[in-house]
Amino acid sequence: MLEVGQLRALYGDSQVLHGIDLTISRGQRVAVIGRNGAGKSTLLKSIMGGGPSAHGVLQLDGADLRRLKGFERTRLGLSLVPEDRRIFPHLTVVENLEIARHATARGTTPASPEAMIGFFPMLEALKTRFGNQLSGGQQQLLAVARGLLPMPKLLLLDEPTEGLAPIIVEEMAKSINAICAQHGVALLLSEQNLWFARQCTNSLYVLDTGRIVFSGSWDEFDASPEVRNRHLAL
Ligand SMILES: Nc1ncnc2c1ncn2[C@@H]1O[C@H](COP(=O)(O)OP(=O)(O)OP(=O)(O)O)[C@@H](O)[C@H]1O
Ligand SMILES: [Mg+2]
Helix, strand or coil: CEEEEEEEEEECCEEEEEEEEEEECCCCEEEEECCCCCCHHHHHHHHHCCCCEEEEEEEECCEEHHHCCHHHHHHCCEEEECCCCCCCCCCEHHHHHHHHHHHCCCCCCCCCHHHHHHHCHHHHHHCCCEHHHCCHHHHHHHHHHHHHCCCCCEEEEECCCCCCCHHHHHHHHHHHHHHHHHHCCEEEEEECCHHHHHHHCCEEEEEECCEEEEEEEHHHHHCCHHHHHHHCCC
16 A cells, blocks of 8 residues: 655755655554654655655555645545644634545545544543643644544554653554554554554554664564664663
8 A cells, every 4th residue: 555665855955764665555553663853754744745855666556646745645545643733723623623524535434523532532521622722632632533534544643642641642542543443544653652652553663863773563573672772762
């Protein structure tokens, strides 16, 4: 489904990704982990478009993403929940969800806001609140729910747990797992929270200064403590 080959990404003439190879098949859930500045967000932004200039192979079901604008990538079934969430402050929780219907791929039926709230029970009591009345954690839950409402083929999720209370992190993992499993949504998750990444995915890539230094299952990762010590420890 997603094919990334020898991907290089640059901001101006500063190169951040140095030849990334990565594939995701239908419904597969994969984490990208790495320190601050490793290039995780740059990888997600390169796939979604907007931001860095990307070179190399970038395909979704054979379509060359590099030729397509962001909204056209959305129509093919990509959805990005960016680092900065972008919740609309003057829309309610339900309205923030409603608006994501427009990001539904051709031939796909989006979920209703009610159905999404069913997956994220913490949002139930907040339905009529405005975006700017939500806590940071509530906004993050809403951003993830909004990213999933169109039932994308592939959800790109950028560090959704940053700064969240443990109870919200747990709820988010449960919700994401339930939706992805029921609807066959594939996931590319950028994370530094290893517990959460492990709950939500089956395999992982470790990124260090723009290069993939490990890929495998979580069991293989556990059997390679040197990866953790060398590329993830502060
Ligand atoms: N808009 C930009 N212009 C120039 N350089 C950038 C830009 N955005 C990111 N960078 C640089 O690219 C590198 C990778 O950044 P990126 O945001 O992809 O890392 P990250 O792994 O997502 O980090 P974090 O965990 O802190 O979010 C960093 O050195 C960063 O300074
Ligand atoms: Mg980032």
